[in-house]
Amino acid sequence: MGRAPCCDKASVKRGPWSPEEDAKLKSYIDHHGTGGNWIALPQKIGLKRCGKSCRLRWLNYLRPNIKHGGFSEEEDNIICSLYVNIGSRWSIIAAQLPGRTDNDIKNYWNTRLKKKLLGKQRKEQQAQAQARRVCNIKQEIKTESENFMLPMGIMSQSPYWPTQLPWPMSTTSLPDFHLNNQTLSLKNLANNNIVTTNTMVNSQYSFDNSLTQDQLYPSTMNMITTQGVLSTSNTCHPSNMLQGLGNFPTSDLTELVDGSMQVFYEMDMANGSTNTTSTESTSWEDINSLVYSSPFVSNLEGCQQRIPQHVTFDESSYFAMQTQ
DNA sequence: AATTGCGGCAACCGCGCTCGC
DNA sequence: TGCGAGCGCGGTTGCCGCAAT
The missing domain is CATH 1.10.10 (Arc Repressor Mutant, subunit A)
Structure with missing residues (x-):
């Protein structure tokens, strides 16, 4: 009915x-x-x-004072900026552009602006891929850590977890874990920076595009800055974090990470052609990497563009851990 | 010159929200 | 407080014109 x-x-x-x-x-x-x-x-x-x-x-x-077509560069910027911040709230966006209607802006976005921005995004991604290829630092770390094995006991116990992780993270600033007088160095695990760990997570989960930026940003920041690596359950306990990795020598891990990174990157590159169910609006996750171009934000690229649907940051678990 | 494909855009559709009774 | 009418919005459709073949 x-x-x-x-x-x-x-x-x-x-x-x-x-x-x-x-x-x-x-x-x-x-x-x-x-x-x-x-x-x-x-x-x-x-x-x-x-x-x-x-x-x-x-x-x-x-109605009087309606403008059609002829969007200026300034109007483009306003539309992009607002789209990134509030999504497809066309009426609100239109309210910021005198003489423009929501329908006009929506059509303009779907037919022109989206393509314009995605074209720019792809170029930037290609440049980033090129930069990654020439980066030999990861190879150096890989060699150093070739024979390193994760201690098996770490899976069932709670190691000491550093309370503050630096951001943006790099391999040189990654903390060590201490368990039973053993030290587990994340430096040795990482052949990339935090982007790699994001990538590992992102490649394992389905993604929820319905999250708003407000919902996303705080949780994302918490997940990354306080935990370093996302867990596979709803809590961010370090034992969860490392679950499943213990049997792998780090050389294998780095291969795994490399593979995940590559798959994720290729998914991203192919996104424009695979995600073509209709004239659907491009998600703001796709677009915001264009607008948020600061180094800080670019480090978040991996987790911003694809949000793990099932991964949430469990604050109570985290703070309980902090106070141990 | 005819046909086909595609992009742009006006208009429609349906759902959620608000407001008045 | 519940209900229905109307409004507002975002998503989608379909037509039209133009370019490519």
């Missing part, structure tokens, strides 16, 4: 508006206003149109 239609579709005209219809509607509203009732308005002026159709026509084309 659906909602009753707002009008009798058989008796109303649909499709493009004629100049006569436009003139009738405009003339009436100029003299009388909308009267606060769009549904009743077409009957009053003898238009065979749905009230909603009249409202749309007025708001998008007939």
Whole structure:
């Protein structure tokens, strides 16, 4: 049982508006206003149109001071910036651009601006990939850690976890873990910086694009800055964090990480062609990497663009751990 | 010159929200 | 407080014009 239609579709005209219809509607509203009732308005002026159709026509084309086309660079920037911050809230975005309608902005975004930005994104990703290839630091670390084995006992016990991890993280700033007089060095585990660990996580989970930026940012920051690596359960306990890794020599781990990184990167590169179910809006995760171009934000790239659906930061668990 | 494919955009649809009774 | 009418919004559709073949 659906909602009753707002009008009798058989008796109303649909499709493009004629100049006569436009003139009738405009003339009436100029003299009388909308009267606060769009549904009743077409009957009053003898238009065979749905009230909603009249409202749309007025708001998008007939009301004064409407601009069409010719978006300026400044307007592009405003739209992008707002899209990154609030998503596809076209009415709010339109409110920041005098003379622009939500429909206009939405169409402009879907047909032009999105493509323009994604093109730019792909170029940047290609540049980043190139930079990664020429980076021989990871090879150096790989060699150093070739024979390093993770202690098996770490899986069942709670190691000391440093309370503050530096951000942005790098291999040189990664902390050591201490367990039973053994030291587990993350330096030796990492052949990349934190992006790698993000990548490991991101490649293992499905992603939830419905998260808003407000929801995302704090949890993401907490997950990364306080934990270093996301756990496979809903808690961020270090024993969860390392689950499943203990049997691998780090040379294998680095291969695993490399593979995950590559898969993730290729997924990202292919995203434009695989994610083509319709003219759907590009998620802000895809776009925001373009706008947030600071080094700080670029370090978050991996986790921002794809949000692990099942991974949440369990604050109580974390703070309980902190106070141990 | 005819056909096809594609991009742009106006308009429609349906759902959630608000407000008044 | 519940309900229904109307409004507002975002997603989607379909038409039209243009470029490519």
